[in-house]
Amino acid sequence: MADAPDDPSLADxxxxxxxxxxxxxxxxxxxxxxxxxxxHRRFPRRDDLVDAIASQALSALxxxxxxxxxxxxxxxxxxxxxxxxxxxxxxxxxLGPQLLFIVRASLFLPETPPEIAAMDAELEDALRRGQxxxxxxxxxxxxxxxxxxxxxxFTAWEQVAAGRLAPRDATRxxxxxxxxxxxxxxx
Amino acid sequence: MADAPDDPSLADxxxxxxxxxxxxxxxxxxxxxxxxxxxHRRFPRRDDLVDAIASQALSALxxxxxxxxxxxxxxxxxxxxxxxxxxxxxxxxxLGPQLLFIVRASLFLPETPPEIAAMDAELEDALRRGQxxxxxxxxxxxxxxxxxxxxxxFTAWEQVAAGRLAPRDATRxxxxxxxxxxxxxxx
DNA sequence: ACCATCTGACACATAAATGTCTCACCTGCG
DNA sequence: CGCAGGTGAGACATTTATGTGTCAGATGGT
Numbered sequence: 001m002a003d004a005p006d007d008p009s010l011a012d013x014x015x016x017x018x019x020x021x022x023x024x025x026x027x028x029x030x031x032x033x034x035x036x037x038x039x040h041r042r043f044p045r046r047d048d049l050v051d052a053i054a055s056q057a058l059s060a061l062x063x064x065x066x067x068x069x070x071x072x073x074x075x076x077x078x079x080x081x082x083x084x085x086x087x088x089x090x091x092x093x094x095l096g097p098q099l100l101f102i103v104r105a106s107l108f109l110p111e112t113p114p115e116i117a118a119m120d121a122e123l124e125d126a127l128r129r130g131q132x133x134x135x136x137x138x139x140x141x142x143x144x145x146x147x148x149x150x151x152x153x154f155t156a157w158e159q160v161a162a163g164r165l166a167p168r169d170a171t172r173x174x175x176x177x178x179x180x181x182x183x184x185x186x187x
Numbered sequence: 188m189a190d191a192p193d194d195p196s197l198a199d200x201x202x203x204x205x206x207x208x209x210x211x212x213x214x215x216x217x218x219x220x221x222x223x224x225x226x227h228r229r230f231p232r233r234d235d236l237v238d239a240i241a242s243q244a245l246s247a248l249x250x251x252x253x254x255x256x257x258x259x260x261x262x263x264x265x266x267x268x269x270x271x272x273x274x275x276x277x278x279x280x281x282l283g284p285q286l287l288f289i290v291r292a293s294l295f296l297p298e299t300p301p302e303i304a305a306m307d308a309e310l311e312d313a314l315r316r317g318q319x320x321x322x323x324x325x326x327x328x329x330x331x332x333x334x335x336x337x338x339x340x341f342t343a344w345e346q347v348a349a350g351r352l353a354p355r356d357a358t359r360x361x362x363x364x365x366x367x368x369x370x371x372x373x374x
Numbered sequence: 375a376c377c378a379t380c381t382g383a384c385a386c387a388t389a390a391a392t393g394t395c396t397c398a399c400c401t402g403c404g
Numbered sequence: 405c406g407c408a409g410g411t412g413a414g415a416c417a418t419t420t421a422t423g424t425g426t427c428a429g430a431t432g433g434t
Contacts, residue, residue, distance in 0.1 A: 019293060021208045024391060035412040040393065081370045106206055137369050143351050144343075144360050145369055151342035155334050164330050173331050181368035182324050182332055183268045211421060222382040227423065381430075392419070400411075 008034045008042065010056045015097035017053065021107045025049075050108050057098035058113055064091040065119050074130035081135050082179040085149070090171045092153045096161070103154055120146060152178050195221045195229065201240045202284035208294045212236075237295050244285035245300055251278040252306050261317035268322050269366040272336070277358045279340045283348070290341055307333060339365050 009032060016031040017023060025046060029036045043049035068088050073079070092099055105112055127145045130136035136145060152174045159165035165173065176182075196219060203218040204210060212233060216223045230236035255275050260266070279286055292299055314332045317323035323332060339361045346352035352360065363369075 021294060025393090026391080029412095036392090037395095037412055037414090038410085041411085044393075046392070107208060134371055137363070137367075137371050140360055140363065140369060141352065141356075144346065144356075144364075147342050147346055147351075148339055148360070148364050148369070151338040152335055155338035156331075159331065159334055164334075165328065169328075169331075173327055173335070176324070176327065177331075177335050177368070178364070179368045179370045180324075181364070181366045182327060182335070183366045184321055184324050212423090213421080216382095223422090224382055224384090224425095225380085228381085231423075233422070376434085378433090379431085381428105383426105383428090385424100385426085387422100387424080389422070390420080392417100394415100394417080396413105396415085398411105398413090401409090403408090404406090 008032045008039060010053050011096070011098060013049065014053045014057060014101045017050070017108070018097050018100045018104055021104075053101060054105065054109055054113070057095075057101045058115060060095055060098050061102055061119070062115060064088070064095060065122075067091060070122055070126045073126040074133050074135055077133045077135075079130075079133070079135055081130060082175045084130075084135075085179075086171060086175055089149075089153055089174050092150075093157050093160070093170050093174070096157055099157060100154060103150065149174075149178050195219045195226060197240050197243045198283070198285060200236065201244060201288045204237070204240065204295070205284050205287045205291055208291075240285075240288060241292065241296055241300070244282075244288045245302060247282055247285050248289055248306070249302060251275070251282065252309075254278060257309055257313045260313040261320050261322055264320045264322075266317075266320070266322055268317060269362045271317075271322075272366075273358060273362055276336075276340055276361050279337075280344050280347070280357050280361070283344055286344060287341060290337065336361075336365050 008029070012032040013028055016028060020027065023031070025039055026036050028049075029039045039049065043052060073084050074081075101108070102116065105116070123146050124142040127136060127142045131138040131142065131145075156165060156170040156174045160167050160170050195216075199219040200215060203215060207214065207218075210218070212226055213223050215236075216226045226236065230239060257275075260271050261268075288295070289303060292303070310333045311329040314323060314329045318325040318329065318332075343352060343357040343361045347354050347357050
């Protein structure tokens with residue numbers, strides 16, 4: 001299992017593969033401090049490795065989504081968007097490379113997993129409810145609201161990974177930018 | 188040249204390569220309605236093709252940046268961020284796959300072109316000026332301001348390309364989300 | 375009608391990556 | 405100490421992709 005000594009970490013493999021989709025098995029092995037023999041012993045084919053990474057990333061994302069009470073989002077008309085989504089954003093950012101792997105799944109997988117489509121649909125439904133309660137701007141599409149939120153989350157993670165954004169500032173930057181925008185309110 | 192009959196379009200090649208970084212020369216040829224023979228005749232090596240795409244994308248991006256008067260951005264204290272950046276955002280979105288190619292350059296090129304770093308630095312300088320004039324939120328870093336703006340631009344383009352966002356709504360969605368956020372102002 | 379030029383299919387040589395297997399060595403446990 | 409189990413280096417076979425060249429056919433210009 002992943003916690004076996006010297007067992008190549010799927011998360012580390014994901015991290016490397018996301019930035020180097022064409023990396024060879026040899027390069028992947030080196031990147032995770034292992035050997036090609038060990039990788040092949042664990043994953044007889046390169047596709048087996050990619051599938052394993054995708055499965056683990058998908059499970060992680062499903063756990064994050066299951067943690068949210070998205071059916072309850074924006075049912076209280078006074079609910080504040082920033083407060084409502086802060087936990088979700090924080091947990092997404094903490095997924096790190098696995099999140100990016102799912103987002104860039106089209107680079108690795110022939111089909112986008114239906115579970116992803118289902119979660120996206122649920123998120124969009126919740127955001128539409130927010131638009132109806134007046135918490136979210138009804139002039140923007142729910143598809144855009146969801147896509148823009150995820151875009152900012154992914155960018156925050158990339159900035160953190162590159163050392164250009166402090167981890168403790170990540171959630172605040174995403175939430176502030178998405179909810180309030182980056183301009184200062186007119187006086 | 189690129190306008191010769193049946194000449195494989197670098198923009199089309201870029202569009203395919205961005206979503207399929209590991210595509211073979213054969214797959215690329217099919218994707219642009221040509222043949223592997225013709226591709227090899229134009230680009231003796233795969234790296235020649237990638238370099239040509241990168242060069243053209245970089246030129247396109249430099250033209251967009253040259254079009255902006257970024258040194259003049261936010262020098263007028265009353266300048267509105269949305270108005271200031273609308274042209275830039277519109278032109279970026281119109282770059283389409285070439286923009287995405289530059290953004291995902293790390294997938295294809297060994298080094299990020301210094302021209303890109305220079306443009307990013309100029310953009311960040313302009314955004315810091317906006318923070319000093321009070322137009323932009325000083326609690327967020329200029330690096331984040333630039334990264335978040337580009338993230339929304341890229342996402343808008345992806346949504347347009349996927350048919351999930353009307354082209355005419357792209358600039359407005361980006362500008363509104365980035366400048367004002369997606370929540371409706373408190374009454 | 376002829377010719378120059380280009381394309382795409384195909385064959386072939388070369389290079390690169392994958393997949394399989396062996397073996398010496400290391401580690402941890404009894 | 406001996407043994408079971410795992411690792412990593414390396415060799416080798418296979419597969420895949422690249423790179424090169426040829427040729428029939430198409431196209432456009434004269």
